[in-house]
Amino acid sequence: MIYANARSGWLYLAPFLVGLAVFTAFPFVASLLLSFSDYRLQDSLEDARYIGLAHYVAMAGDRTFHKSLGVTFLYVFVTVPLKLATALGIAMLLNFRLRGIGFFRTAFYLPSILGGSVAIAVVWRYAFAGDGLVNQAIGWFGAGPVNWLGEPGYAMASVMLLRLWQFGSAMVIFLAGLKGIPQDLCEAARLDGAGHWQLLRRITLPLLTPVIFFNFVMQVIQAFQEFNGPYIITAGGPLKSTYLLPLMIYEEAFKYFDVGYASALSWLLFLIVGIFSALAFRSSKYWVFYSAERETPR
Amino acid sequence: MSGTRAPLRYLILIGAGFVMLYPLLWMLGGAFKPNAEIFQSIGLFPAHPTLEGFTRGWRTGTEFSFATYLANTFRIVIPKVILTVVSSVLVAYGFTRFNVRGSRVLFALLIATVLLPKSVLLIPQYLMFREFGWLDTFLPLYVPSAFATDGFFVFMLVQFLRSVPPEMEEAAVMDGCNSFQVLVHVVLPVILPAVISVALFQFMWTMNDFLGPLIYVSSVEHYPAALALKLSIDVTESTAWNEILAMSTIALLPSVLVFFLAQKYFVEGATAGSVKG
DSSP: OOBSOHHHHHHHHHHHHHHIIIIIIHHHHHHHHHHTBOOOTTSOGGGOOBOTTHHHHHHHTOHHHHHHHHHHHHHHHHHHHHHHHHHHHHHHHHSSOOTTHHHHHHHHHHHHHHTTSHHHHHHHHHHTSTTSHHHHHHHHTTOOOOOTTTSHHHHHHHHHHHHHTTTHHHHHHHHHHHHTSOHHHHHHHHHTTOOHHHHIIIIIHHHHHHHHHHHHHHHHHHHHTOOHHHHHHTTTOSTTTTOOHHHHHHHHHHTSOOHHHHHHHHHHHHHHHHHHHHHHHHHHHHHOOOHHHHTTTO | OOGGGHHHHHHHHHHHHHHHHHHHHHHHHHHTSOHHHHHHOOOSSOSSOOSHHHHHHHHOSSSSOHHHHHHHHHHHHHHHHHHHHHHHHHHHHHHHHBOOTTHHHHHHHHHHHHHSOTHHHHHHHHHHHHHHTOTTSSHHHHGGGGGTOOHHHHHHHHHHHHTSOSHHHHHHHHTTOOHHHHIIIIIHHHHHHHHHHHHHHHHHHHHHOOHHHHHHOOSGGGOOHHHHHHHHHHHSTTTOHHHHHHHHHHHHHHHHHHHHHSHHHHHHHHHHTTTOO
16 A cells, blocks of 8 residues: 555654654764864853864874774674674574473573663673672682683673673574575475585575674674673773773763764764674675575575 | 484573573572672572562662662653654654655665664764753653654564555555554554564663663662662672662563563564564
């Protein structure tokens, strides 16, 4: 059913048009302009002065920023592949006639629904504290206590583990993708003598590439924006080892009131995410198979 | 797949499930333990169960009880969920049922807003709401939702609406319904599962939201539970773990209940945007 009356169509789209203009497009442009200014949070907006690329030049010499950028990339590049691999692996184990599948799906999915909350970050902070759950657990296996939140490498690992713990949302999407793979295709391959490994490499993974692509893009974008975990568990420390860019942007703007610099940082984050999304979409035509190709093997 | 390897499958799944749920169960057990016991035993079940964590945690270290903070959370969540559902349904209907020139470009822009990192909008939005005089109110947290600013939900509903066959809507128009009546009486009942998914996801995301309240809400009497929890770990640092685990449990309880009551909608909603699309 398509209505011919375009005017009422605009009426239905009106909320989106207003929202796009007021809450997205305007702030988007404004933050670029702010990044060229020396504006500070407590000042009146009229006092903002144009200082050109000074903030972007300042980044080149800002040690804290270099550290923040480095740990942000480390965080994204470690968590995204691990999370996707775990999600896919568990989804494959679950894609099987199996007793109690409902229970397992719930157990793996629930953490991803709750994991972004402050309450879970607080639990994490206590679980990884000196005499918390994790040290008690590894002590039970005979390993010595680890200063999880006090040493840079371990602190990063604690924060990363919180993201890995939330693999369930990607898992349910993989599971739905696996269910969509035609069974007759697998049967035919098996009759032709394909083993498990060949089935996985030649049929399952290629047919799953659209879902892998979707999950990959969403996970990269989300990982670049992580805030709650490191802010609450480690407050960005120790020695800025978990000081992800979103934390730095927040603190520059709302703790040090340097809105201009924070805006420049936020635009840099936007450019990084934009470049990654563009690369992912560009590369997709080489490795993502959409349903048109899906018909040919039959 | 072969059945011979089923035991191995179960072993891995049970092991992984145990590791996944342990932090939640540890929190729940810890909430009922006396403080000293949390450090001494890794066990889930308290040896000396007590409600001390709940009673003392509920009073909080502030002049307000935790009830105030939970009520504040819902004063944000409820309007936000309602506004999100209404605006997303209207916009998704506009995208799928009308021949509006330029709607393809607009839809591409909608997808772009989903991919846009929100921190690039954060600071100007803050300055804008400051000009409006909305600081330390809940308005900045839910008013934007009235304008379909969460593009992901519109996208989800558009995917769903595209798969709905048009016959019933055409019949309703023959009977003299206008497009809005068709939306309310014919389309809405059909897409209800997707609408419920939207409401549930927005409920969870808003319950979990921390950065929004952190920036906009400054006076303690307006704190939602998320900020109150953060405040409590800053104040009672490493002294009263059971109180904080108890309040974390309570803060998560609404989400857990909703999840168990409506798990099917979460799974359907999560997969709607990706697999069909």
